[in-house]
Amino acid sequence: MPTAEYCYDGSSMLVVVLQFLLTCLACFALWRLWSLATREGNDRTVAWIVTAGFLVRALGAQTLFWISYLGLPFLRSLQVGNGYWFFAMDGPGYLKSAEDMLRLGLPSPFSLHTVYASQTFVMVLALCGAAFGFVASVAILLNCAAYLAACWFLVRIGSPARLPRLVALAAISFGPGTILWSLQPLKDTLYLLLVVAFVAACDAWQETWRHRDPPASATRVVAIAAAFLGVVYMLAGLRWYFATTLWGVSALFLFLCARSAPRRMRALLSGGALFVLLAAAARLGAGGDMVPFINFVGKTIRPEARISEPLDPMDPSAYSDAPRADGSTAVVLRKGVSGQQLQRRELLAAVQTVDSRHLRDQDEP
Numbered sequence: 001m002p003t004a005e006y007c008y009d010g011s012s013m014l015v016v017v018l019q020f021l022l023t024c025l026a027c028f029a030l031w032r033l034w035s036l037a038t039r040e041g042n043d044r045t046v047a048w049i050v051t052a053g054f055l056v057r058a059l060g061a062q063t064l065f066w067i068s069y070l071g072l073p074f075l076r077s078l079q080v081g082n083g084y085w086f087f088a089m090d091g092p093g094y095l096k097s098a099e100d101m102l103r104l105g106l107p108s109p110f111s112l113h114t115v116y117a118s119q120t121f122v123m124v125l126a127l128c129g130a131a132f133g134f135v136a137s138v139a140i141l142l143n144c145a146a147y148l149a150a151c152w153f154l155v156r157i158g159s160p161a162r163l164p165r166l167v168a169l170a171a172i173s174f175g176p177g178t179i180l181w182s183l184q185p186l187k188d189t190l191y192l193l194l195v196v197a198f199v200a201a202c203d204a205w206q207e208t209w210r211h212r213d214p215p216a217s218a219t220r221v222v223a224i225a226a227a228f229l230g231v232v233y234m235l236a237g238l239r240w241y242f243a244t245t246l247w248g249v250s251a252l253f254l255f256l257c258a259r260s261a262p263r264r265m266r267a268l269l270s271g272g273a274l275f276v277l278l279a280a281a282a283r284l285g286a287g288g289d290m291v292p293f294i295n296f297v298g299k300t301i302r303p304e305a306r307i308s309e310p311l312d313p314m315d316p317s318a319y320s321d322a323p324r325a326d327g328s329t330a331v332v333l334r335k336g337v338s339g340q341q342l343q344r345r346e347l348l349a350a351v352q353t354v355d356s357r358h359l360r361d362q363d364e365p
Contacts, residue, residue, distance in 0.1 A: 053173025236285025
């Protein structure tokens with residue numbers, strides 16, 4: 001995978017060498033992650049599925065990158081150039097935002113104002129770009145690592161059933177959409193990893209409260225809660241509506257876990273505290289992306305007051321043309337009169353005025 005000569009003070013050979021070494025270390029880390037995902041459970045079928053999905057992503061992404069990067073005469077009409085293809089038009093924007101974020105500084109994780117679209121993915125891409133270079137091929141490492149991590153979480157979920165695990169692995173590994181979006185710098189593979197991580201956290205929480213002996217330790221409960229908060233926060237930075245949905249569904253899940261736990265009161269209090277913290281994590285992760293929806297809900301809950309009785313459009317008490325300092329007039333609404341209703345009355349008043357003038361002209365000799 002090529003490394004970019006990215007440096008704030010010009011093209012530095014030292015930076016290029018450092019990025020090359022970090023890329024080699026990242027490839028070694030990928031191999032270790034593949035080993036963990038394939039050796040879990042000593043299931044050869046799982047190993048073959050995970051390996052096949054990894055090779056399809058790694059080789060396919062490399063092939064598409066070099067064809068577009070070198071401008072080779074193959075499907076040239078579908079190439080965007082610089083390693084990008086037509087199905088990833090958001091990719092250049094994400095990479096440019098990652099460069100800007102690294103140059104201007106990472107935004108505060110507690111800010112309610114979203115600066116970048118899909119801010120979680122842009123933040124991860126900025127860190128990868130700083131380590132490996134700001135080129136489209138940096139997504140190969142990121143997406144392959146996210147895929148292997150998702151498979152590792154999935155095979156570690158404590159379920160005795162083997163077939164559902166194989167079906168889920170096959171869907172992640174060979175789904176046309178999951179493969180296609182992982183070939184370019186897009187957020188979908190990271191999003192899939194976070195969804196699987198949320199399910200794994202739910203499984204760990206349930207197992208923690210299921211058994212009486214040994215009792216659930218405070219350290220384990222806090223660790224799982226921290227994992228919940230981190231996953232929901234990052235999910236909200238990608239798709240806030242899905243994170244909000246998970247937050248709502250988690251209320252039922254936490255209640256059912258507490259209901260079946262040997263120590264119900266402790267589990268219920270822990271679940272209630274986690275539910276409140278998850279709401280804060282979803283709100284902080286979403287940032288300003290949630291503001292239009294919040295405004296819509298506010299207008300739906302408290303709509304404008306309706307007029308209790310019809311008003312005469314010629315009645316000056318319904319509205320008044322108050323003169324301004326510059327000589328213009330400003331319409332002052334009476335309480336309970338909306339802007340749309342006022343426009344209708346003004347239009348009706350204008351039509352009646354024209355009709356009255358027309359009749360008066362006809363009456364004059």
